[in-house]
Amino acid sequence: MKxxxxxxxxxIDERIAELRTEALHRGIPVADDETLQYLLLTVTALQxxxxxxxxxxxxxxxxxxxxxxxxxxxxxxxxxxxxxxxAKQNFIELGVSERVTAHLGDAGEILSMMDGEFDxxxxxxxxxxxxxxxxxxxxxxxxxxxxxxxxxLLYGWVSGEEPTPQKRHxxxxxxxxxxQTVTTDKEFLTSVLDIGDGVALSVYLGEKND
Numbered sequence: 001m002k003x004x005x006x007x008x009x010x011x012i013d014e015r016i017a018e019l020r021t022e023a024l025h026r027g028i029p030v031a032d033d034e035t036l037q038y039l040l041l042t043v044t045a046l047q048x049x050x051x052x053x054x055x056x057x058x059x060x061x062x063x064x065x066x067x068x069x070x071x072x073x074x075x076x077x078x079x080x081x082x083x084x085x086x087a088k089q090n091f092i093e094l095g096v097s098e099r100v101t102a103h104l105g106d107a108g109e110i111l112s113m114m115d116g117e118f119d120x121x122x123x124x125x126x127x128x129x130x131x132x133x134x135x136x137x138x139x140x141x142x143x144x145x146x147x148x149x150x151x152x153l154l155y156g157w158v159s160g161e162e163p164t165p166q167k168r169h170x171x172x173x174x175x176x177x178x179x180q181t182v183t184t185d186k187e188f189l190t191s192v193l194d195i196g197d198g199v200a201l202s203v204y205l206g207e208k209n210d
Contacts, residue, residue, distance in 0.1 A: 005034045005196075012040070012064050019090060020060050028083070031061050031124065035150055035196030039122065042148060042201070044068045048119030052140065053077070054107045054133065055125035059087030059094075065122070066096040073099045075118070077107045077125070111136035118142060123149040128171050130178040138187060141204040147188070152179055153198025 010017070010033055023030050031039060043051070043065050049072055053062050056078035066074055074096075078084040084104045091097040103110050107125050111133060119142050123130060130149060137147060156162035158175045179200060183190045187206035193199045 002034075005032075008033045008037045010037055010040075012036070013067055013094065015094060016060055016064055016067070019058070023058055023060065028058055030057060031150060032196045035199060036061060036064065038193075038195050038199060039148060039150075040064060040068050042146065043072075043120060046120060046146060048072055048146075050116070050118045050142075051075070051120045051122065052118040052137075053122045053124070054111075055123070056084060056087045056102060057124075058083055059090040059100075059102075061122065061124070062087070062100065063091060063094045063096050066099055067094075073101070075101045075103070075114075077103045077105070077110050079104075079106060079125070108132055108136075111140070114140060116140065117145070119145050121145065121147045123147060124151070127151055127154065128174040131174065131181055134178075134181065134185075138204065138206060141206075143204060143206060145204045147182075147200075147202040147204065149178070149182075149200040149202070151175075151197045152192060152200045153194065155197060158198065159194075 020030050047069055051065055051072050051074045053076040056076040062074050062076050066072055081104055088102055091100045118140055121137055152175055153159045154175055157164040157172045164172050182188055182202055188202040189205055190200055190202040
């Protein structure tokens with residue numbers, strides 16, 4: 001374990017912590033402690049009013065963000081129906097369901113039909129699609145909004161710190177393309193951080209029509 005990761009002390013609801021442990025035992029992907037800590041630190045500081053999440057899983061990161069931002073509303077998208085249904089139940093149990101709009105389906109299709117402006121985007125869905133989502137995310141983000149993309153270094157494969165398995169070259173190439181695109185796009189100010197499996201934090205600078 002990295003020294004910095006060993007210092008993480010999560011401040012989350014006890015029931016969310018229990019559900020995270022259960023999800024990990026079942027092989028359901030949830031943000032690791034270091035990433036979740038940084039995610040919650042970011043939203044706690046920013047206090048966004050409208051949050052967009054791509055990749056609901058079973059709703060635990062979304063619920064944790066809503067607990068950290070009492071005035072926020074969450075729009076979240078999940079591709080797998082079983083996880084989507086479990087997330088809806090978790091939102092109810094955790095007392096945040098009235099602030100959640102949950103969508104089941106392909107994020108690329110759903111994003112193209114959405115409108116409005118979001119203060120914060122948590123991008124944690126299919127990694128190979130990150131770059132594809134950027135066009136609609138820019139359209140949906142408020143000027144000064146923050147895009148938090150998770151797993152962008154993917155086990156050290158993307159950075160080259162670890163050898164990439166043969167079957168994973170395609171997804172690594174697509175994540176590298178996403179990072180190249182978002183870091184060179186003049187409408188974003190981006191830092192790539194070695195937190196968890198890598199976080200790309202981008203502030204949207206683009207102009208919006210009044």
